[in-house]
Amino acid sequence: MKLSTLALSLVAALSFSAWSQNLAVVNGKAVPSSRVEALKQQVERSGRPVTPEILAQIKEELIAREIFMQEARKRGLDATEDYKAQLELARQSLLIRELFASFQKKNPVTDAEIKAEYDKFVEANGGKEYRARHILVEKEDEAKALIADLKKGAKFEELAKKSSKDPGSGANGGDLDWANAAGYVPEFSNAMVKLEKGQMTDTPVKSQFGFHIIKVDDVREAQLPKLDEVKPQITQQLTQAKLGKFQEDLRAKAKVK
Numbered sequence: 001m002k003l004s005t006l007a008l009s010l011v012a013a014l015s016f017s018a019w020s021q022n023l024a025v026v027n028g029k030a031v032p033s034s035r036v037e038a039l040k041q042q043v044e045r046s047g048r049p050v051t052p053e054i055l056a057q058i059k060e061e062l063i064a065r066e067i068f069m070q071e072a073r074k075r076g077l078d079a080t081e082d083y084k085a086q087l088e089l090a091r092q093s094l095l096i097r098e099l100f101a102s103f104q105k106k107n108p109v110t111d112a113e114i115k116a117e118y119d120k121f122v123e124a125n126g127g128k129e130y131r132a133r134h135i136l137v138e139k140e141d142e143a144k145a146l147i148a149d150l151k152k153g154a155k156f157e158e159l160a161k162k163s164s165k166d167p168g169s170g171a172n173g174g175d176l177d178w179a180n181a182a183g184y185v186p187e188f189s190n191a192m193v194k195l196e197k198g199q200m201t202d203t204p205v206k207s208q209f210g211f212h213i214i215k216v217d218d219v220r221e222a223q224l225p226k227l228d229e230v231k232p233q234i235t236q237q238l239t240q241a242k243l244g245k246f247q248e249d250l251r252a253k254a255k256v257k
Helices: 005-020 036-045 054-074 081-106 111-125 140-151 156-163 186-191 227-255
Strands: 022-026 031-032 130-136 174-178 205-207 210-221
Touching: 005 227, 022 036, 022 054, 031 036, 031 140, 036 054, 054 210, 081 227, 130 140, 130 156, 130 186, 140 210, 186 210
Parallel strands: none
Antiparallel strands: 022 031, 130 174, 130 210, 205 210
16 A cells, blocks of 8 residues: 555655664664763863864764774673673762752852952952062071171162072072062061161061061052952852862761761
8 A cells, every 4th residue: 555645755755853862872872962962062061162063073983883882882881880881980070070060150259259258359469569678597696797798788689699598589680570578487477578769677576487688668558459460260159169168068967988
């Protein structure tokens, strides 16, 4: 019996629909198109754009995977204990990733939280910045002798290169670059903030590192970045902090024997 034109059209439509849901059919087994989207999302999560060339590579990769999977099953590799253990670890990793992604989606960092964090940063790092130099020595008498030489006209930079035991700044004439007073140990910062531009400490300043001779080259108001300039970094930090707190809370509530 011959099929009617309508019946033939329906068969063709159904065949096309089934074909469109599959990327390919490998040895009689369909490779669903949904796998393309899943792998595409993985690539996008890594920050790479999915170009037509990348999409073609994804499709070829999925077909190759199906071929290799079929061969592995033929050889019974999916029944080994090692495979089952690795599969369980992979399953756990995927499920945990989804848990964390779901938490972050439902608990995004707000603009108010970003502004509050920025304000704390400004409060901690605002005020004055100092362009200071220092010469660090082990003994107080040595520091006093160097101060005497400086008062007689010796150049601070030359003495720092020659005598300072601070390897970071000594080779650069004692230069510590611009920094907030809070960036130094208390003994150093307390002595430094009392100096005006161009002044030097008259007596050695003792700290846990030894004895310092401090000179202030310049003073300015702190040069802090604008909120928009650091917003991505603050967002990332707060996102990680929220996720870390979520993980800690789950561990604290868990009953582990």
